[in-house]
Amino acid sequence: MHPTPAGRFLLLGFFGLLALPYFSVVTIADSGSNCRCIFGDSCWPSASDFSKLAKQVSQPLLKPLPPASPCYPLSRPSGDCEATKRLWTDPSWRANQSGAMQSANFETFVFGNDTTSACFINTTLAIPCGQGSVPVVGIDARNDADVQAAVKFAAAHNLRVVVKGNGHDLSGRSTARGSFVIWTHHMKNITFDALFTPTGAPRSEAGAQAITLGAGVQWQEAYDAVNARSRVLVGGLSPGGTVGAAGGWVLGGGHSVLSPTFGLGVDNVLQFTVVTSNGTRLTANMHRNPDLFFALRGGGGGTYGVVTSVTYKTHPNLPLISAVFSATPSGSQTSGVLQTLLTDLMKAMPGLSDAGWGGTAFVAPDATGNVGLSGSFVLFNGTMARANQSTSPFFSTVTSLASEVTFTTSLTPFDSFHAWYTAMSAQEASVAGTNGALGSWLLPRDVIENHSEHVAETLLPLTGLVMGLYAGGAVAQVDPDTMGLNPAWRTALLHTIFATGWVEGTPVNVIDGLFDQVRQNMTALRSLAPDSGAYFNEASLVEPDPLKAFFGDHRATLKAIKHIYDPIDMFVVPEGIGSDDFDDALICKL
The missing domain is CATH 3.30.465.10 (Uridine Diphospho-n-acetylenolpyruvylglucosamine Reductase; domain 3)
Structure with a gap:
């Protein structure tokens, strides 16, 4: 089964039968009064129009390029291909380019006939460098006046607009094929x-x-x-x-x-x-x-x-205490031991939250390839005595499995959050420049407290499992109706994520299978708390009812507010408020 049309537009890592050359155009829909104007349409602004815009903004107009373009000297401007390959997974390098996304799959575009426009870093695929989903023109905004000029220009010409800062976008919402980009990266005040x-x-x-x-x-x-x-x-x-x-x-x-x-x-x-x-x-x-x-x-x-x-x-x-642990089954019954570890961690999570801990746990292979449970948490303005007391229920359980688990733990005081953040950042591995998709769901506290074992059984088979203790405590104390945020955050304890990925050139049928698995995993994860929801910024792009999943009961109110401040629907993103009024490509209104 192929992804849904919306998924096909967004989950852009597919390897097509034919790649289109640079700036080749296949218009999704004829641009009329009901459709946005994209590059290649007859309505696209003239050189004279863009020249007038250039005089109204503080910087030269942008002409974004796919980041791999220096490796295609015959069709692209010259550049340093070796440096591009070396920096391909550097998030700062990507953030500094108007045409780069942190997730490389969102730089490509797949047409309805499975042909692909992309610019792959793997030149051995012998696919010409295409513009893909990288915007073709835009502004390098340095102040509010620049943004105002860009917005007025886009409205006058009915352009497909995207707003982009640093390209950290796990849903491809800050890029779009044939679009006009407002790049805010240099607004550093x-x-x-x-x-x-x-x-x-x-x-x-x-x-x-x-x-x-x-x-x-x-x-x-x-x-x-x-x-x-x-x-x-x-x-x-x-x-x-x-x-x-x-x-x-x-x-x-x-x-x-x-x-x-x-x-x-x-x-x-x-x-x-x-x-x-x-x-x-x-x-x-x-x-x-x-x-x-x-x-x-x-x-x-x-x-x-x-x-x-x-x-x-x-x-x-104020000072904080860092807790880091790793527990990897070493005996013959690894799956059962891992199930026990994860169940006990679920049982400990409410107490860790009540004590003030926040952080992340993972189920993933270690350096030797053995799958284990690990975590990194912080206790802000806490004492070492409180840290030991609140972590001992889980650590004691793990210690009791000493014959079956290789276990390490540390409690380390830091003078400030900044000191801890600096130390942690130095250890973070970058996934920039890779291709992937994820699914997630917010798990309420009562589900974790009352069904710890079943939660662990459901989570354990998910690949790339991340469990974020980002809710509870102060998050639960805010009236959910005071802001547009999904109300599910106020009863949640964990933000759970799983991920999948693929390399450039992966065949369509393999990618399709990965997204079928995402759907199956989401069905299982959602079943733990059907009335909960998902975090808009880190969620599945194949949600069956995304607006309900991401905004809950606030979606109607949010849409009414959008109509007040954006009556022309200039700002529309995949699975965002108002997206249901457009076709799958977010070009034409339904």
């Missing part, structure tokens, strides 16, 4: 305010120590900035710290190892600035445009406008 008061707030409202981050600021930059002020903020983790701190991460919710202590990213936002589809720059907070503020906090990125800055409250940069 950082402002610290010791007494920030939201615009329009009454004078009686107490100010907070806050940091305002431009849309292109990455977490490494944000962490360095707040650490210099002896503060900390809730943020993401990734190799190189290249995830955007004021883009899709927070607009989808934004989880963190600090979330059990301080809440999710959206729980810490004080204010947004955003450019809407009519080119107006708005401030959104509890006092100005509160409905837009509701939507931007978890209602999905690339949907309501172009966010140009986010203001977060910060917190004292």
